[in-house]
Amino acid sequence: MADNKEKYITSDELKKHNKSDDLWISIQGKVYNVTDWAKVHPGGDIPLLNLAGQDVTDAFIAFHPGSAWKHLDRFFTGYYLEDFQVSEVSKDYRRLAAEFAKSGMFEKKGHGVIYSLCFVSVLLFACFYGVLFSDSFSIHMLSGALLGFSWMQVAYMGHDSGHYQIMMTRGCNKLAQILTGNCLTGISIAWWKWTHNAHHVACNSLDHDPDLQHLPFLAVSASLFQSLTSVFYGRKLTFDSFARFFVSYQHLTFYPVMCVARVNLYVQTFLLLFSKRKVPDRALNILGILVFWTWFPLLVSCLPNWNERVLFVLVSFCVTSIQHVQFCLNHFAANVYIGAPKGNDWFEKQTSGTIDIACSAWMDWFFGGLQFQLEHHLFPRLPRCHLRKISPLVQELCKKHNLPYRSLSFFEANIWTLKTLRTAALEARDLSSPVSKNLLWEAVNTHG
Numbered sequence: 001m002a003d004n005k006e007k008y009i010t011s012d013e014l015k016k017h018n019k020s021d022d023l024w025i026s027i028q029g030k031v032y033n034v035t036d037w038a039k040v041h042p043g044g045d046i047p048l049l050n051l052a053g054q055d056v057t058d059a060f061i062a063f064h065p066g067s068a069w070k071h072l073d074r075f076f077t078g079y080y081l082e083d084f085q086v087s088e089v090s091k092d093y094r095r096l097a098a099e100f101a102k103s104g105m106f107e108k109k110g111h112g113v114i115y116s117l118c119f120v121s122v123l124l125f126a127c128f129y130g131v132l133f134s135d136s137f138s139i140h141m142l143s144g145a146l147l148g149f150s151w152m153q154v155a156y157m158g159h160d161s162g163h164y165q166i167m168m169t170r171g172c173n174k175l176a177q178i179l180t181g182n183c184l185t186g187i188s189i190a191w192w193k194w195t196h197n198a199h200h201v202a203c204n205s206l207d208h209d210p211d212l213q214h215l216p217f218l219a220v221s222a223s224l225f226q227s228l229t230s231v232f233y234g235r236k237l238t239f240d241s242f243a244r245f246f247v248s249y250q251h252l253t254f255y256p257v258m259c260v261a262r263v264n265l266y267v268q269t270f271l272l273l274f275s276k277r278k279v280p281d282r283a284l285n286i287l288g289i290l291v292f293w294t295w296f297p298l299l300v301s302c303l304p305n306w307n308e309r310v311l312f313v314l315v316s317f318c319v320t321s322i323q324h325v326q327f328c329l330n331h332f333a334a335n336v337y338i339g340a341p342k343g344n345d346w347f348e349k350q351t352s353g354t355i356d357i358a359c360s361a362w363m364d365w366f367f368g369g370l371q372f373q374l375e376h377h378l379f380p381r382l383p384r385c386h387l388r389k390i391s392p393l394v395q396e397l398c399k400k401h402n403l404p405y406r407s408l409s410f411f412e413a414n415i416w417t418l419k420t421l422r423t424a425a426l427e428a429r430d431l432s433s434p435v436s437k438n439l440l441w442e443a444v445n446t447h448g
Contacts, residue, residue, distance in 0.1 A: 008082035011055070018053030020045070024077065025343075026055040029084035032075035039278075044194055046232065047201040050208055051343050055081060058090055058346035059201060061097050062380055065106065089401050093347045093378070096393060100382065106164070110385035113166045116157050119365075120184075123150035131302050131312075140303060144312040148319025154184045155323060156368030156384075162193055164381045174281070182288025186296065188269040190285045195268075198232050200380060202341045204331055204353030207231050211331060216243030217257055218250050220332050220420055222427040228338065248429045251422035258321040258328070259314070325414070330355055330373040333416035334406070350377040351398055355416070356407040361388060374405065 009031060017024035023035045025048070038045040043063065051059060060068075086094075100106060123146050130143030158180040160166050167173040181189035195210045202208035206223055210232045215224060216239075225239045239247075246253070273279060273286055303309045335352040342349070357371035369384025370376060375394050376387060398405040408416060 007079050009079045010082050014055075014081065015053040020049060023048060023052045025051060025053070026081045026084070027057050027060050027072065029055070029081045030072075031077045031079040031081060032072060033077050034075050037075060042280075043197045046194070046198040050198065050201050050231075050341055054343035055084065056343040057086075058093060059343060061094060062346065062378065063200075065381065066101055087344065089347045089397075089403075090344070092397055092400070096397065097379065100379065100386075100390070105386050105390075106381055106383070108386070109164075109166065109383040112383070112385050113157065113160070115365075116153055120150050120153050120157070123147075123153070128299065131299055135304070137308065140308055140312060141315050144315035145319045148316040151185050151316070151320045152323045153365075153368070154180045155187075156370070158185070158187075158189060158192065159196075159368065159370070160384060162189065162196065164383060178281075178284055178288045182285055183291040186269070186289060186292035187265045188273055188285045188289060190279050190281060191265075191269045191272045193280075194272065195232075200377060202232075203349055203377060204334055204336045205341060206336050206338050208340055211327070212336065213237055215239060215247075217246045218254070218421070219243075219247045219424050219428070221336050222424055223336070223338055224424075225428065231340070244428050248425050250425050251418050254328075254418065254421055255321070255325070258324045259318045261324040262317050262320055326357070326367065326370065326410075329357060329408075329410070329413040329417050330370065333413070333420045347378065347397075347401075348403060350374060351403040351405065353377075354406075355413060356391075356405075357413055358407045358409050364388065 014024055014026060014031060016022075017033075020038065021035060023038055024031055024033050026032070034041075034048055038048045041048055047059070047063075127143045127146040127150065130139045130146070134140065134143075157166070158177060161173055161176045161180065165173040167176050177189040181187055181192060199209050199211045204212060206212055206221060207228045208231050210230070212220055213230050213233065215237045219225070219239070224237060227236055227239045229236050250257075269289065273282060273289065279285065300309050300312060303312055331353060334355050337352075351374060354374045354377050356373050356375075357367060359367060359371050364371070364384075369387050372384075372387035372391055375390055376382070376384075378394060379390070382390070395405050397403075
């Protein structure tokens with residue numbers, strides 16, 4: 001052990017090991033070779049690749065339980081980081097995380113899952129009853145709205161199960177993910193994990209965060225007009241005349257686009273599950289998707305005519321669009337940057353790239369805990385029932401280190417988002433700014 005302590009490398013030397021076939025990271029100043037582990041990492045290889053060649057202590061603490069530390073030794077290279085330092089912000093963040101762990105907050109999940117399951121069951125029962133046993137047009141449309149509300153609540157449950165175990169065992173938790181994601185909403189949990197983990201690690205990076213890559217229809221920053229290459233998707237986000245047209249009016253088309261955003265999620269699910277990319281539990285995910293595309297069309301077909309069927313689907317999508325809008329409010333109007341995330345400014349990047357939605361405690365069910373977006377990003381494994389409790393502590397830490405803590409009402413957040421989109425739209429209309437050659441196919445097929 002004494003010999004190991006004498007072996008050091010610098011941060012600059014560590015940075016050289018930042019490729020998929022040579023991937024090193026540092027945690028608490030100890031250097032680990034995770035090249036092979038990245039291929040089977042439960043969180044996917046993207047988070048590791050984005051932080052490769054860096055000290056990732058804060059990110060490791062955020063995403064892993066205390067039991068994960070004992071597994072690190074098998075990856076230890078024998079090297080220590082010679083110039084390892086911990087900022088005051090990180091010290092306070094780690095202290096806070098340790099306090100939460102010591103009090104058992106990560107394990108105390110409350111009864112939210114039971115309440116959510118009961119609520120979703122009631123909504124789905126009412127929806128099916130209205131479609132199957134009523135001839136009223138109004139009841140049919142109300143049933144579509146109830147289906148939309150149920151999808152919102154199911155999505156929150158899927159989100160919770162993806163970040164921490166809401167069931168007793170890992171196997172039951174995986175089953176809950178497939179049921180809530182694939183079977184009930186038609187959106188693959190494998191796709192969600194792939195994109196969502198990347199989003200958390202590279203929060204609001206224009207070229208690394210897939211949640212900001214919505215060309216040709218939306219652009220939150222004029223920097224996207226440079227036709228950046230998406231590191232996540234491995235393709236260029238082409239800003240051509242086709243994209244310029246849509247982006248120029250995005251502040252007007254934002255809500256209509258959100259009403260049909262669910263279609264994009266279905267497309268993304270199929271693109272991933274039937275791609276050549278390695279997908280964990282691919283067969284199980286496909287089976288879950290087949291379940292959804294069996295019961296949903298059958299339910300719609302029970303409506304008396306095509307007019308009601310189309311309107312039923314549109315109503316359900318429009319209600320669910322409230323949730324899609326919420327996801328945008330949390331990040332679209334926050335600060336953005338270009339480049340890979342850094343492991344040594346974890347707390348700072350999360351405060352910079354997130355916006356909370358202020359609401360009364362009785363509305364927490366409606367927002368699913370994601371109104372405390374910053375708290376969730378800082379402590380993604382923390383059950384949503386604790387997010388309101390820790391909010392004052394996070395605010396205090398932000399104030400201490402002179403970091404932004406933005407909490408807006410739902411209305412104010414919408415105004416901020418629309419202003420951000422309008423600013424980018426007006427810049428897109430500048431015809432003196434050149435665009436790439438208009439390749440319609442490429443623009444349409446840009447993921448995001």
